[in-house]
Amino acid sequence: MNCQGYDLIGDVHGCALSLRTLLARMGYRQVNGVYRHPQRKVIFIGDIIDRGPHIREALQLVREMVEAGQAHIVMGNHEYNYLCYMTPHPDRPGEYLRTHTPRHQRILQQTLEQLAPYEGEQEDYLNWFQQLPLFIEFERFRVVHACWHQDLIDRFRRQYGGNRIDREFLYRSAVEDSFEWEVMDRLLRGTHLKLPNNEVMVSKDGFRRRFFRTKFWMAAPQYLVDVVFQPDPLPAHLARLPISAEQRKDLICYGEQEKLLFIGHYWRQGAPGPVTPNIACIDYSAVKYGKLVAYRLDDETRVLPEKFVWVDVAREVHLANAEVGAS
Known part of the structure; x- marks a missing residue:
């Protein structure tokens, strides 16, 4: 396929029906069970799982596109x-x-429940998740789930020779404040x-x-x-505090040049648009009846x-429910 453009899709979180609608809206059609476009490919920004009602279906759709060469994907913090x-x-x-605390189980609950009847698939998806790239860099653009941290990425490339982790890296990433832990924390969760x-x-x-x-x-x-970048605002008494020299050490700057x-990850709201002239966040809270x-x-x-396109999830769910009620 001669790829003439890329369609980057934000955090799906088990919203498979909305994903099908979005792909159809952009001209993708199922051929031999795989969504394809004659001139374009998809890049998924990660977080296919958790929270939503159709996690297994979303995983199947995305993985089939990736394995058929119709899409790329980067790992999200939820994977x-x-x-x-x-x-x-x-x-x-x-x-x-990852410790099995009530908080951690709550975040993963929908994935655990929806994949539980398919034990063989669970293991297969775990193997697939480990092989997902942490970031992708093309000639003109970059893709990562939460934050492009050049120093960490450069060191990762030197030590691991690419953009994927191995089993030993995974083990070391569970050691807080290790290099591997910092890579996963910054690239998949962002600066904080x-x-x-x-x-x-x-x-x-x-x-x-x-x-x-x-x-x-x-x-x-x-x-x-x-510097705050999340749906929840800071309490007023904290918002106007000056940034200290110590806090400034934890901030980085991805310049306009x-x-x-x-990126995805950040649960944005409102009308989709640029974050800066060279940064687009395409996570608009789909699973929370956003877009x-x-x-x-x-x-x-x-x-x-004008290059942003979307599905209004609340409207699509309402129409789907109406169709079920009428049948």
Whole structure:
């Protein structure tokens, strides 16, 4: 296939019906069971699993496209979490790389339940997840789930010779503050700062958080409000605090002279559009009845607002339910 463009699709989170609608809207059709386009390919930004109602169907659709050469994919933090949750710890019998706490189980619950009847598939998907690239770099653009951290990526390439992890890397990534842990934390979860004074935020999804996600493209931020990048705002008494010298060490800047960059992860809201002239976040909270978003990349050198396309998930679910009720 002569690929003339790429369609980058944000976090699916088990919204397989919306994914089918989005692919159809962009001109993809099923041929021999695989969605294909005569001139284009898809790049999935990760987080295919968790939370949504049709996780297994979404996984099958995405994997079939990837294995047929119709799509690329990068690992999301949810695929990594599932991989660690299901991988026994090599040095602690009865334990796993990701501890089986109520919080961790809550995040993975839908995936665990929906794949439980298919034990053979579970193992197969675990093997597949480990083989997913952490990042992809093309001549004109880059793709990573949460944050392009050039220093970490350069060191990873030197030590591991590519963009995929192996079993030993996976084991080491469970050791907090190791190089492998930092790679997975930054590339798949992004940069973040600890809330001052040991404060705790309760996010809209009910999780207690001591850290907040930060922008990684600000050249000279002055206050905490300048770098916060998440749906939940900082408490007012913290937002205007100046960024300390210690906090500034944990911030990086992806400059406007860098290649186009496509990320997911951040649960954006509202009308899809550029984050900066060269950064597009295409996660718009599909599983929370937001939008499943794609960016249709051709030969442009800046992110263009008109190149975003999406499915309004709440509307699609309403129409699907109406059709069921009428049948």
